Amino acid sequence: QSVLTQPPSASGTPGQRVTISCSGSSSNIGSNTVNWYQQLPGTAPKLLIYSNNQRPSGVPDRFSGSKSGTSASLAISGLQSEDEADYYCAAWDDSLNGGVFGGGTKLTVL
Amino acid sequence: EVQLVESGGGLVQPGGSLRLSCAASGFTFSSYWMSWVRQAPGKGLEWVANIKQDGSEKYYVDSVKGRFTISRDNAKNSLYLQMNSLRAEDTAVYYCARDISVVTLDYWGQGTLVTVSS
Numbered sequence: 605q606s607v608l609t610q611p612p613s614a615s616g617t618p619g620q621r622v623t624i625s626c627s628g629s630s631s632n633i634g635s636n637t638v639n640w641y642q643q644l645p646g647t648a649p650k651l652l653i654y655s656n657n658q659r660p661s662g663v664p665d666r667f668s669g670s671k672s673g674t675s676a677s678l679a680i681s682g683l684q685s686e687d688e689a690d691y692y693c694a695a696w697d698d699s700l701n702g703g704v705f706g707g708g709t710k711l712t713v714l
Numbered sequence: 715e716v717q718l719v720e721s722g723g724g725l726v727q728p729g730g731s732l733r734l735s736c737a738a739s740g741f742t743f744s745s746y747w748m749s750w751v752r753q754a755p756g757k758g759l760e761w762v763a764n765i766k767q768d769g770s771e772k773y774y775v776d777s778v779k780g781r782f783t784i785s786r787d788n789a790k791n792s793l794y795l796q797m798n799s800l801r802a803e804d805t806a807v808y809y810c811a812r813d814i815s816v817v818t819l820d821y822w823g824q825g826t827l828v829t830v831s832s
Contacts, residue, residue, distance in 0.1 A: 606758065639818050641759070648809055648822040649751075649759060660820065692759050696816035702773050703749070703761030703817035 607632060608693050608706035615712040621681040624709045626693030628674050632704055636696045638676040640669055643690045643708075652691070653678060680711075688713045716740040716821045718810050723826030730800050730830070736793040736810030736823055744768075744788035747813035750795050752806035753825075760806075763795065764813055778804075800830045 609627040616622040626638065640653035651660050653669035656676065668679045676695075680687055693706040722734040736748070749764040763774045763784040772784050783796040793810050807827050811819035 636816060637818075641819075643759075648824055649819075650822070651818065651820045654815070654818045654820075690758075694759075694761070694817045694819075700776070702775050703764070705751075705759045705761060708758040 606707040607697060607700070607704040608695065610691075610693060610706035610709045612707065613710045613712065615714055616680075616683045617714045618683055618685065620683045621679060622683060622711065623680075624678045624691050624693075624711070626676045626678070626706050628676075628695060628704075630674060631699035632674075632695040632697040633671065633676055634674040635698055638669065638671050639694045640667075640676075640678045641692045641694065643692065645689070649692065683713055685713045687711060716812065718812065718821055718823035720808065720810050720823045720826040723808065723828045725829045725831065726800055727832050728801060728830055731796070731798045732800065732828060734795040734797065734808055734810075734826060734828070736795075738791045738793065738810075738812075741812070741821075743786075743791040748784075748786060748793045749811045749813045749817075749819055750784060750793075751809045751811055751819065751822075752804075752828075753809070754803075754806040757806075761817060762808070765793070797828070800828075802830050804828060805830050 637655045641649040642652045643649040656671040657669045719737045750762040781799045785794045807825040809825045812821040
């Protein structure tokens with residue numbers, strides 16, 4: 605059971621907007637920034653969103669992140685078939701003194 | 715171009731040891747925290763450990779404390795993970811990653827598979 609809670613799956617049709625939630629606690633999301641990773645099948649994870657809502661160079665602005673209290677969300681607008689992947693949230697946990705990931709959300713583009 | 719290349723994975727018996735290496739290039743290795751993250755077959759990501767630029771601070775997930783040791787050699791641009799007393803549940807692909815802030819991992823290696831089985 606992961607410290608950060610994500611829905612195991614999400615889906616949408618091309619062009620739609622989907623959101624993926626990430627729920628934590630005061631020791632992780634509540635007191636630290638949240639990062640999001642995209643893992644395409646058979647590949648290493650890729651940093652998608654950092655510091656709650658910042659996009660690394662090269663990440664399309666279709667991807668956006670937000671945080672409120674002890675929860676965070678990843679939104680993907682204008683869904684494309686190539687967005688089909690696993691998505692993970694992550695944060696530092698001050699109580700555990702370590703990093704924590706969510707269990708991951710498998711996004712299916714219908 | 716930033717590159718991280720892991721090596722050292724393989725099949726090991728329960729209770730055995732293995733040392734993973736990560737060769738870094740394309741950036742000033744000594745200026746960055748570095749991390750190890752693992753992924754069991756068909757499962758999600760799990761943060762394992764990280765180490766400060768000069769090696770003076772190290773943090774571990776509880777499940778590996780006392781068994782795994784993270785280290786680095788800045789002169790060789792290399793990151794290591796010494797894994798002792800290995801268990802079946804340590805079976806995973808192990809990734810090394812550059813850590814630009816807490817769990818902000820901007821570059822990842824391709825991973826190396828560790829299989830613990832008799």
